[in-house]
Amino acid sequence: MFIMDEIRVIEIKKSIFADNDKDADALRQELKQKGVYLLNLMSAPGSGKTTTLIQTINRLKDKIRIAVMEADIDSDVDAVKIQEATGIPSIQLHTGGMCHLDAEMTRQGLDNIALGEADLVILENVGNLVCPAEFDTGAVRNAMILSVPEGDDKPLKYPLMFSVCDTVIVNKTDVLPYFDFDLEKCKAYVHMRNPRARVIPICAKTGEGVDVFADWLLQEVKQWKQS
C-alpha cells in the first residue's frame, strides 16, 4: 500500500477514438491481464457517492488493495475527502466541462495509478444521470447510487442509467421518514429497466447496509482475479 502526500489533479483530454465500445473492450482486457477490477460508480449530484466509497473502502482496504479516481468538472474536494478518510491513493480527474468519461478518458486516469499495486480501482464518475450512462468506460461493472431525497421515480425518467447498472445502491435510508419514497415501488421501477439489477439499501452516513455492498464488491474482485 502507498500513501500519496497530496492530491494529484489530472486534466483529462477529449478522446480521439471513434469507436468507444471497442476501446472499452480493449481496456477491460488490459485490466484483466493486470488483475485489476475497475468499478464505474455513477449517480446524480449529491447522492452520496464519496461517503459511500469511504465506508466501503474502510471495510475492504485490509483485504484488497484499492485506488480511487474522482471525476469532476472542477474542484478536488472528493479526492481530498477520500484520501483523508481512508488513506488510500486517490486522484482527481478534471473533465474540462465534459459531462462524462469514456474509455480513453478513463485510461488517461489509470495511467496515473500504479496498477501493479491495486486489485480494485473505483471510478467515481461525474454526477449526472444522463451522459455517463451512454459511454462504456472499460469498467468490469457499473453501479449507481440513487438517494432517497431524489425520489423513487428516477428509473422512469433515466431509463438508460438504470439499464446499464448491475447494482443500484439506495442511499440515505435514514431520511426515509421525511420523504415520499417507496422502496418497493423503487425496486419495481429498477427491475423494469434491468431485471437482473440488485438493489442494496444503505445509509452511508451511519454505515448501515454498506456491508452488503462491500461483500458483493469483494466477491466480484476475487472472481475477476481468479477466473
Place this chain on the structure above:
Amino acid sequence: MFIMDEIRVIEIKKSIFADNDKDADALRQELKQKGVYLLNLMSAPGSGKTTTLIQTINRLKDKIRIAVMEADIDSDVDAVKIQEATGIPSIQLHTGGMCHLDAEMTRQGLDNIALGEADLVILENVGNLVCPAEFDTGAVRNAMILSVPEGDDKPLKYPLMFSVCDTVIVNKTDVLPYFDFDLEKCKAYVHMRNPRARVIPICAKTGEGVDVFADWLLQEVKQWKQS
C-alpha cells in the same frame, strides 16, 4: 385559461442549427414580441423542480397566464403532476436520450403551446447539472434549484451551472437538521460563481419561502411585458 384533457408528449428532434447562441437570441426576440416570458428551470435529478413549480404556479395562476413544458428523457409523470395539481396547460417534451435542450429544441416545444394565451412559459429542463448549462434555450432567465440533501459544495463542482443562473433556489430546507448543509457557506460558493445571483431558501413541500420566488418571477414577467 384553457385546460387540456390529456398530456401531450412531444418527441423532440435533434437541432440542425449550427449557431445556438444566435438562434437563442432570435427566439428571445420572438417571445418578446409576443409578450411571453420564458423561464428555464434547471437542477439535478430529484431536487424538487416539479413540486416547486406546483407551489409557484398556484400562487401566480390567478395573476398571469402560465404554461409549462416538462423535458425528460422519458416518462410523462411530471407533466401529469403539474396539470393535475394546478390545472394549467402542461406538455411533456421527450429528448430522445439527449441530456439538454437548446434553443431549437425549446422552439419545438413552444410550437405546441398557444403562446397568445400565455404570459409565462416555464421550461423544466432535463435533471442534470452539467449539459443544460451549456446551451442557451432562448429563455429570458435561467434559474436553478439546489436541494439540501445534495450538499452545499455543488457550486464548487458544477461551476458553469451556477454561473449561468440568476436565481438559485435552495429547496428542502425542512430537512436541514438531518444533513450537513451550511446555508451561508452555500451562498458564498454560489457567489463565487455568480456574484449577482439571488439565493432563495424554500421548502416546496410546505410552501415556506415560495412567496419570495413567486414574487420575483411575477415582477420579472411584468417588466418583460412592459419594457
